[in-house]
Amino acid sequence: MKRKCFTVAVAIASVMINAQTGLVGVNTSAPTNTLDVNGNTRVRTIIPVAGSTAVTPVYSDTNGVLVKASPSAVYGELTSNSVTVASGATGTLITGVAQGIYKVIVIDSDGCVYVAVAEYLMINYSFNGSFTIRGVTGLLSPSATKGPTFGEPNKNTTTTTWTGKPVCQDGGDSTALNYTLTMPSAGTINVTNNGNVSRSYRVTLTRLE
Structure with missing residues (x-):
């Protein structure tokens, strides 16, 4: 039981929430975006869209910030x-x-x-x-x-x-x-x-x- 509590405590300690800005940092104490992850990210399950549902590819800029390929909301879909x-x-x-x-x-x-x-x-x-x-x-x-x-x-x-x-x-x-x-x-x-x-x-x- 103690071991489980210790594991949870370590996980919480690696996440920082700025109460003033609402920014969330993972492995960083100074987040600059809504969610700022300093490390690898893994999504275990991604559900394919159905039929003709339009999706937009996501890329990263030189700072690692996720962006769309175009400033338009629809171009590149x-x-x-x-x-x-x-x-x-x-x-x-x-x-x-x-x-x-x-x-x-x-x-x-x-x-x-x-x-x-x-x-x-x-x-x-x-x-x-x-x-x-x-x-x-x-x-x-x-x-x-x-x-x-x-x-x-x-x-x-x-x-x-x-x-x-x-x-x-x-x-x-x-x-x-x-x-x-x-x-x-x-x-x-x-x-x-x-x-x-x-x-x-x-x-x-x-x-x-």
Whole structure:
């Protein structure tokens, strides 16, 4: 029992609360921020956000103070999702995306480790129908062709076609990584599987404005 009390006392002694400022210091008697930790920090459990919930990366400045990458409250936000779509079918890749301008990264791959990464730009405003998506670049590995061909039939649709992908033991042929992205409305991106087998798609959006 005495040993337990001693352990608690040591833990309390390492924490300092400034009654005037309300600042809390761990292993420091002169905290300069709301929580000032002089040492390593461990978070045992971090719960992943669900669906299209937006999160902002946190960095540290030269003094070790946690900061966002941008002075804006929203620029640099990340949101992601994944979906599995049958051959020829259309599914919701992501929805509920806040209005703004985004860089969109879509990844799909097959059982032979052919990985396709494509980048798009998306303007996402509901007013005056100002929502659109367009293919920018991409990379397929391993493939000498590397990049995809984008088709842009209208402002809300972009098709992505990869060449140089052979038949795979998962049943996929040369079309298996091809797809079409469509914005039926602001805040939503649908994906149509243009391949011959079911495929999973992962999307990550980075907010630019």
